[in-house]
Amino acid sequence: MVWPSSYGRIRLFRDEEVLSLDYVPERLPHREKQLSELFSIFSPILEKPGSAARRVLITGNIGTGKTVTAKKFGELIQLEAQRRGLEFHYVHVNCRIQRGSFFHVLLKAVRHLKPSFPGRGFATHELLSALLDALDESDAYMILTLDDMEALVDKCGADPFYDLSRAHDDRTGGPYRLSLICILRDPDKLEKLDPATRSTLEEYVIHMPDYTKEQLFDILMDRVRLAFYEGAVREDVVEFIAEIAAPRGDARYAIELLWRAGKLAELEGQAEIMPEHVRRARAQVWPVEKDVLKALPLHAKLFLLAIARVFKFTDEAYISMGEAEDTYRMVCEELGQEPRKHTQVWKYVQDLAKLQLISTRPSGQGYRGRTTLISLYSIPAEELERELSTLLSKELEVEVN
Numbered sequence: 076m077v078w079p080s081s082y083g084r085i086r087l088f089r090d091e092e093v094l095s096l097d098y099v100p101e102r103l104p105h106r107e108k109q110l111s112e113l114f115s116i117f118s119p120i121l122e123k124p125g126s127a128a129r130r131v132l133i134t135g136n137i138g139t140g141k142t143v144t145a146k147k148f149g150e151l152i153q154l155e156a157q158r159r160g161l162e163f164h165y166v167h168v169n170c171r172i173q174r175g176s177f178f179h180v181l182l183k184a185v186r187h188l189k190p191s192f193p194g195r196g197f198a199t200h201e202l203l204s205a206l207l208d209a210l211d212e213s214d215a216y217m218i219l220t221l222d223d224m225e226a227l228v229d230k231c232g233a234d235p236f237y238d239l240s241r242a243h244d245d246r247t248g249g250p251y252r253l254s255l256i257c258i259l260r261d262p263d264k265l266e267k268l269d270p271a272t273r274s275t276l277e278e279y280v281i282h283m284p285d286y287t288k289e290q291l292f293d294i295l296m297d298r299v300r301l302a303f304y305e306g307a308v309r310e311d312v313v314e315f316i317a318e319i320a321a322p323r324g325d326a327r328y329a330i331e332l333l334w335r336a337g338k339l340a341e342l343e344g345q346a347e348i349m350p351e352h353v354r355r356a357r358a359q360v361w362p363v364e365k366d367v368l369k370a371l372p373l374h375a376k377l378f379l380l381a382i383a384r385v386f387k388f389t390d391e392a393y394i395s396m397g398e399a400e401d402t403y404r405m406v407c408e409e410l411g412q413e414p415r416k417h418t419q420v421w422k423y424v425q426d427l428a429k430l431q432l433i434s435t436r437p438s439g440q441g442y443r444g445r446t447t448l449i450s451l452y453s454i455p456a457e458e459l460e461r462e463l464s465t466l467l468s469k470e471l472e473v474e475v476n
């Protein structure tokens with residue numbers, strides 16, 4: 076049934092909340108395998124509480140369900156622990172939101188057990204002890220998830236992981252109460268850690284592959300049923316959205332397209348989302364998708380800034396890889412960064428193309444030798460430059476003009 080609102084407009088949305096980023100749906104199509112992997116890794120903790128602690132690393136691109144899968148797992152394991160009469164806490168902390176501060180990450184975990192724990196007067200290592208003591212006191216177990224762990228590595232390097240991996244050292248034989256799930260988009264970040272710390276983190280790795288078009292379709296259909304009134308979104312329109320999002324394999328982008336297309340249709344008083352709404356949603360979503368830029372590794376940002384600068388002043392549709400790299404080296408010099416080697420830069424080019432920030436094609440004839448030609452995808456160069464300058468100023472704590 077389509078329900079008219081008090082303004083006489085047709086309503087499409089039954090429950091818009093279902094399309095928000097934080098929503099954890101009942102089921103997670105195409106992440107069943109990863110969920111059951113998590114269960115088997117953590118099963119000793121339920122079977123023989125205190126006998127072991129686990130450290131798991133979850134990797135994958137943006138929108139591959141890293142966050143939602145971890146949260147779902149947290150919900151489920153907490154229920155199972157409760158059924159077994161265990162005092163068990165799943166705590167999900169986003170390191171980026173905590174500005175990469177290990178202190179604030181730990182404070183969140185401690186406050187989960189002791190809500191009025193003071194935010195001052197403690198050193199970081201004291202907070203870690205306080206956390207373990209609080210777990211001891213209530214004979215409890217915890218899985219602490221460090222989401223967007225990049226932020227923590229960037230700010231604190233290896234120290235937090237070293238400390239966490241040694242947390243139980245003074246109690247051989249247990250009880251081991253604190254386990255970790257680390258969520259990381261860019262595995263290159265691990266290179267910043269020393270080999271010993273790194274290997275403790277890489278003991279169990281779960282990778283979330285990009286979603287295919289068919290998988291995105293399934294994910295979207297679940298949301299359509301919950302978010303919209305019947306008849307508001309045709310299956311072929313859902314398929315269209317899945318197809319647009321497929322090159323990025325990103326469920327976040329797919330769901331955002333669906334939501335925006337719905338808003339556009341609603342605004343026009345339409346009872347149904349049409350392909351044209353999806354196309355307009357796409358045009359709206361892309362240029363402002365700032366999260367994608369923010370999450371890029373530093374040197375991918377620098378390379379993109381270089382390209383934006385070139386395209387600001389040229390009418391050419393494409394520039395050569397060589398020209399792009401020259402400008403990239405200039406940008407690095409200007410900002411006091413050691414330029415990455417060609418093979419690494421080439422990897423960034425491929426990643427940026429995959430994210431549809433740039434597009435690439437072989438040079439073909441007319442160029443001396445073979446090279447790759449690079450074009451800026453859909454963001455105006457000037458806007459991209461402004462956005463990247465702001466991000467880089469913050470990241471490098473220097474003025475970028």
Ligand code: ADP
Pocket residue numbers: 095096097098099100102103104105106135136137138139140141142143144294326327330
């Ligand atoms: P990541 O943390 O990898 O960037 P998220 O977990 O935030 O990705 O997922 C992005 C969006 O897509 C969220 O709204 C999430 O609920 C949804 N999503 C991702 N994977 C699935 C899935 N398998 N089933 C249902 N929804 C999903």
Ligand code: MG
Pocket residue numbers: 141142143222223
């Ligand atoms: Mg996430």
